[in-house]
Amino acid sequence: MSKKRILSGMRPTGKLHLGHLAGALSNWIRFQEEYDCFYEIADLHALTTDYQNPSGIRDNIREMLLDFLAFGLDPEKATIFIQSKVPEISEMHLLLSMITPLGWLERCPTYKEQLAQLADREITNYGFLGYPVLQTADIISFKAVRVPVGEDQVPHLELAREIVRRFNFLYGELFPEPEAILTVNPKLLGTDGRKMSKSYGNAILLADTPEEIRQKTATMFTDPLRPYRKDPGHPDACPVFGLLQMYRPEESAAVRPACTSAQLGCSDCKKKLTEILLEFLSPYQRKREELAREPGRLQEILDRGNRRAREIVNDVLAEAKTKMGLYGY
RNA sequence: AGGCCUGUAGCUCAAUUGGCAGAGCAACGGACUCCAAAUCCGUAGGUUGGGGGUUCAACUCCCUCCGGGCCUGCCA
Numbered sequence: 001m002s003k004k005r006i007l008s009g010m011r012p013t014g015k016l017h018l019g020h021l022a023g024a025l026s027n028w029i030r031f032q033e034e035y036d037c038f039y040e041i042a043d044l045h046a047l048t049t050d051y052q053n054p055s056g057i058r059d060n061i062r063e064m065l066l067d068f069l070a071f072g073l074d075p076e077k078a079t080i081f082i083q084s085k086v087p088e089i090s091e092m093h094l095l096l097s098m099i100t101p102l103g104w105l106e107r108c109p110t111y112k113e114q115l116a117q118l119a120d121r122e123i124t125n126y127g128f129l130g131y132p133v134l135q136t137a138d139i140i141s142f143k144a145v146r147v148p149v150g151e152d153q154v155p156h157l158e159l160a161r162e163i164v165r166r167f168n169f170l171y172g173e174l175f176p177e178p179e180a181i182l183t184v185n186p187k188l189l190g191t192d193g194r195k196m197s198k199s200y201g202n203a204i205l206l207a208d209t210p211e212e213i214r215q216k217t218a219t220m221f222t223d224p225l226r227p228y229r230k231d232p233g234h235p236d237a238c239p240v241f242g243l244l245q246m247y248r249p250e251e252s253a254a255v256r257p258a259c260t261s262a263q264l265g266c267s268d269c270k271k272k273l274t275e276i277l278l279e280f281l282s283p284y285q286r287k288r289e290e291l292a293r294e295p296g297r298l299q300e301i302l303d304r305g306n307r308r309a310r311e312i313v314n315d316v317l318a319e320a321k322t323k324m325g326l327y328g329y
Numbered sequence: 330a331g332g333c334c335u336g337u338a339g340c341u342c343a344a345u346u347g348g349c350a351g352a353g354c355a356a357c358g359g360a361c362u363c364c365a366a367a368u369c370c371g372u373a374g375g376u377u378g379g380g381g382g383u384u385c386a387a388c389u390c391c392c393u394c395c396g397g398g399c400c401u402g403c404c405a
Contacts, residue, residue: 193366222365229363240365265363 006031006181007144009040009083009135012060013050016067017203019196022246023185027148029072031181037078038142038309041065044083044090045134048127065298067206070288075301081309082302083138088313093137095320097130099166105129109155136160140167140175141313148181171323186246189239193221207288210278217274222266233259233266240269247276 008028016025031037041064046057061082068080083089105111111129127134139147139160149157157180164175189195190202197203204216220240226233235241235256245252255272258264291298321327 191365218364220365224366227362227366267364270364 003034003036004146005038005142005144006035006146006148007038007040007139007142007178008148009042009045009138010064011042011046012057012064013046014056014060014198015063015205015207017196017198017205018243019188019190019203020067021071021206022188023150023183024148025068025071025073027183028068028078031148032074032078035146038144039068039073039078039080040138040309041080041082042138045131048125048131048134051125051127062298063207065302066288066291069291069298069301070284071206075305079305079308080301081305085302085306086141086309086313088310088317089134089137089141092141092313092317092320093130093134095324096133096137096140096163096167099170100130100133100163102129104159104162105132108132108159110152132156132159133163136163139178140164141316142309143176143316144178145176146181147178148183150183150185154180154182167320167323171320171325174319174323187242188246189242191216191220191239193237193239204277206281207285208281210282213277213281214274217270217277220270222269226266229265230262232262233264235259238266238269240266240273244269244273244276247280251276 008024010020010024028037028039041061043057043061046060047054050057065080069075073080106129111131135156136159147157147160157178161177164177168174187195190197190200191204192200192202194200194202204213208216217240221238222240223234223238225231225237235252238259241252241255241259244255251272255264255269259269318327
């Protein structure tokens with residue numbers, strides 16, 4: 001009885017932060033016990049928005065891999081690979097592009113949203129529009145049946161299912177329709193009170209030094225309705241409390257009344273949070289430093305992952321091409 | 330390939346007939362706060378895309394190269 005296969009990916013756009021850990025990486029680590037996991041470092045997807053300075057992508061791949069391994073992704077259990085090192089995925093993407101109607105892509109909420117949000121950058125490109133098609137290629141190249149996604153990625157998975165149905169209808173049954181594993185994305189707030197995100201510059205990185213963590217927590221946004229020490233606080237609107245709650249649920253239960261009754265001040269709370277974060281992160285960071293000293297081992301992990309991924313994708317691509325009448329000339 | 334527009338601080342944009350390169354936001358520092366935010370005060374930030382030319386003097390005019398946008402044409 002073989003395990004169900006999962007595919008998930010992350011774009012190497014920088015070092016990971018607490019939000020990545022809570023929203024994605026911790027799930028990845030959990031899933032590797034239960035599923036046959038393929039975790040993709042999506043450098044081609046990174047290129048859709050960062051094509052103007054691609055030099056950083058290379059460094060980011062290494063940083064991301066260090067974060068993965070330090071926090072417990074196990075290359076013995078899961079396959080970690082680089083998207084562009086499995087070129088058959090790109091070929092699959094090309095095949096899918098032939099049967100994907102433009103309207104499906106233009107209707108994508110993420111497309112419209114990102115277009116408006118990143119208006120300063122030039123992303124009115126072909127590759128950007130086709131982003132979800134490449135995602136579909138990722139998934140079906142492995143015949144993955146489960147895809148862990150956050151709420152915002154659900155439309156993409158639905159698109160993938162539509163493309164799969166279209167392919168199977170046109171050329172004959174081949175791909176399973178991937179199902180979402182809806183992962184609850186705990187809403188982690190960044191240092192400015194907005195959603196923690198690299199592009200907002202409000203993230204606490206998994207690899208931040210103690211000094212950086214101290215500096216970031218010290219300048220963190222707090223309840224603006226509590227200008228004075230004696231005022232009652234509103235913990236649910238406070239990102240400091242949000243993080244406390246995430247990393248020390250039992251302690252935060254005691255902090256809540258102390259905050260609302262003005263017994264505990266914000267700077268006390270920040271001190272507490274700083275200590276908790278330092279304590280939480282330091283073992284991983286030690287592990288990370290050890291790993292960083294072994295570039296040969298990192299390379300070996302990637303080589304092996306790429307090879308394993310490629311073996312599978314190669315077969316699936318051959319099947320797809322046969323179905324589409326591209327073999328046997 | 331041709332036509333039109335465009336390039337100024339990290340970002341968005343000003344600068345009179347050719348006359349000392351500026352503002353807002355962001356950043357940093359200070360005041361205020363238990364911190365932070367907001368607010369107030371202050372600081373820093375530039376080879377005006379590159380090179381050449383005209384001029385006493387060029388962001389401004391001319392030539393050229395590089396980058397970007399819109400339109401037309403051509404091929405599929």
